[in-house]
Amino acid sequence: MSKTLLITGCSSGFGKAAAHLFAKRGWNVVATMRHPEAGKELAELPNVLVNRLDVQDHASIVASIAEGIGRFGGIDAIVNNAGFGVYNIFEAVPLEKMREQFDVNVFGPMEVIRAILPHFREKKAGMIVNISSGMGIFGLPTGSPYNASKFALEGFSEAIQYELAAVGVTVKIVEPGAVPATNFPARSAAETGFSPVPEDYAAFCKATADLFSGFIKGADKDAVTKVTETIFTAVTDGTDQLRYLPTDDIKPLVTARWKKGETEYMAMMRNTFMPKGI
Incomplete structure (x- = not known):
């Protein structure tokens, strides 16, 4: 029988592309999103179930998982893909927006995992892939x-992989770099208009924005x-590898983070990201 994957955040970007890829390769796919009407294209595929799952709505998580199990007889793997980014000077980000960032990117995956674990424990098998970022490193x-x-x-994923291995469940992390080809940058840009940034930061923000613009242009x-x-690969390779780094653009920074000593690494990063003359 075909295996079944549940993916969050399938209305666009990695989630939508992954749903198509898994379906093309013979998997049943529970493609979830906050607004299922955005998934009409996926819903036309015979082995794809599109349903509503909002990671900030516990009832929708439970219902989506139950519907997927009911349709396909079980779920073998989940990919926690739903997420967004808040970018701004910390002083200008309201506390409620910080809380929303954690609700979606941290507590959301936690709730999805908590909801699927009884099913995985019953099967004595399961795969969890959490989509992180180079900015988790x-x-x-x-x-x-x-x-x-x-x-x-990342810390949560690394910690639970030990305990879940004891019940037959594998945890993995995928860490992309810059992603200009998805709607993630647009969503993130829409999240930056918060409290006015103090004038003291103006020159720094301008220099940083110019720097990041160059990084986006150089994205994979x-x-x-x-x-x-x-x-x-993470779902199907049969290994217990924890981290996967798919794009080339951030590999120099990741290599520096893991291989340089703290003093040398921080000196390199400050030289790169602290604009001169400010």
């Missing part, structure tokens, strides 16, 4: 809300394909 200026949420997701042009292929 290294901190960047004006990215503190998103950084904090992804650092939390095949990011969506590479990330979705990596998600498929």
